Amino acid sequence: MQYRQLGDSDLTVSEISLGTWLTFGVGIEREKAIASLDQAFDLGINFIDTANAYGYGAAESLLGEALKDRPRDSYVLGTKVFVPMSETDYGLSRAQIEKQLDASLKRLNTDYVDLYQCHRYDVETPLDETMEALTAAVKAGKVRYIGFSEWSPQQIQDSLDLEGVEKFVSSQPQYSLLWRRPEKAVIPLCAENGISQIVWSPLAQGVLSGKYVPGDTPPDDSRASSDKMNRQMGHWNRPEVVEAVHRMKPLAEEAGVSMAQFALAWVLREPNVTSAIVGVSRPEQLAANAAASGLKIDPALFEKAEAIAAEIPRA
Numbered sequence: 001m002q003y004r005q006l007g008d009s010d011l012t013v014s015e016i017s018l019g020t021w022l023t024f025g026v027g028i029e030r031e032k033a034i035a036s037l038d039q040a041f042d043l044g045i046n047f048i049d050t051a052n053a054y055g056y057g058a059a060e061s062l063l064g065e066a067l068k069d070r071p072r073d074s075y076v077l078g079t080k081v082f083v084p085m086s087e088t089d090y091g092l093s094r095a096q097i098e099k100q101l102d103a104s105l106k107r108l109n110t111d112y113v114d115l116y117q118c119h120r121y122d123v124e125t126p127l128d129e130t131m132e133a134l135t136a137a138v139k140a141g142k143v144r145y146i147g148f149s150e151w152s153p154q155q156i157q158d159s160l161d162l163e164g165v166e167k168f169v170s171s172q173p174q175y176s177l178l179w180r181r182p183e184k185a186v187i188p189l190c191a192e193n194g195i196s197q198i199v200w201s202p203l204a205q206g207v208l209s210g211k212y213v214p215g216d217t218p219p220d221d222s223r224a225s226s227d228k229m230n231r232q233m234g235h236w237n238r239p240e241v242v243e244a245v246h247r248m249k250p251l252a253e254e255a256g257v258s259m260a261q262f263a264l265a266w267v268l269r270e271p272n273v274t275s276a277i278v279g280v281s282r283p284e285q286l287a288a289n290a291a292a293s294g295l296k297i298d299p300a301l302f303e304k305a306e307a308i309a310a311e312i313p314r315a
Contacts, residue, residue: 005274017045017048018048018279018286020062022279036282046075047076048067048076048078049200052081056085064108079116081101094129114144118134121150121152147170149172149200150172172197175273177267178244178309178312179204182197196273197270197272199267204236204241207236209263240313251304255301261292266302
């Protein structure tokens with residue numbers, strides 16, 4: 001496993017990280033989740049990404065149980081705030097950040113999180129209020145560093161323009177061979193300001209693993225066939241997307257890697273990407289994904305894959 005520095009922080013995180021959305025506490029059994037976590041550590045994965053809203057606290061609670069006997073400095077833990085936890089508990093107001101952070105720390109069974117991320121931008125709360133609350137959390141020792149997810153370039157710049165507050169060190173956008181929107185403005189802006197990318201859905205909800213075959217029913221053990229984990233798959237699990245990925249598989253074979261490893265290595269070719277978050281439904285999937293770290297693949301093969309992706313009709 002290779003490691004990269006996270007923005008202008010002193011955190012060094014694994015190029016492949018373990019995500020808990022739709023899986024921990026929700027989509028997979030407790031025993032499989034804990035086994036996946038153990039496997040992650042065995043493979044050198046040191047960054048665990050979660051959020052208060054994942055399973056309405058269930059993912060954090062499971063992690064708090066599973067991590068309690070591990071040295072706190074042996075892993076990097078990130079969680080998030082913004083998504084509604086109830087009809088009245090949502091957003092990035094000072095009161096909500098204070099309340100949700102304390103609740104997350106209690107569920108996670110820890111005194112601090114390494115990375116506290118704004119799950120989305122809150123248009124209903126003044127940005128300076130949000131940033132001041134995050135700064136207070138850092139000064140209180142409850143948070144080491146702060147980040148955001150899916151903020152626009154203007155929202156990012158507005159945060160950079162504020163004085164006397166903590167600066168973000170991470171951005172968490174969707175990014176993959178099939179979704180390259182951050183390249184236009186977010187990545188350049190972040191690279192100029194000491195902010196790294198921790199990307200979600202680098203395998204486009206599993207479609208870039210190549211497990212889906214054009215015209216065939218999804219495998220029984222796949223995310224697409226799970227009622228608990230197939231949310232947001234409709235955009236990617238279209239016949240034209242599956243067909244395009246099928247056409248990319250010979251490129252991965254030429255590189256001597258799996259399609260999933262090829263797609264993860266493509267994401268990691270970007271210097272501003274620190275880590276690619278992967279979610280798993282069983283422990284053995286992690287080893288194959290972790291093997292993408294450090295791969296050196298001919299850029300010409302990536303260019304051919306990009307050309308195939310560019311031909312996919314818009315939904």
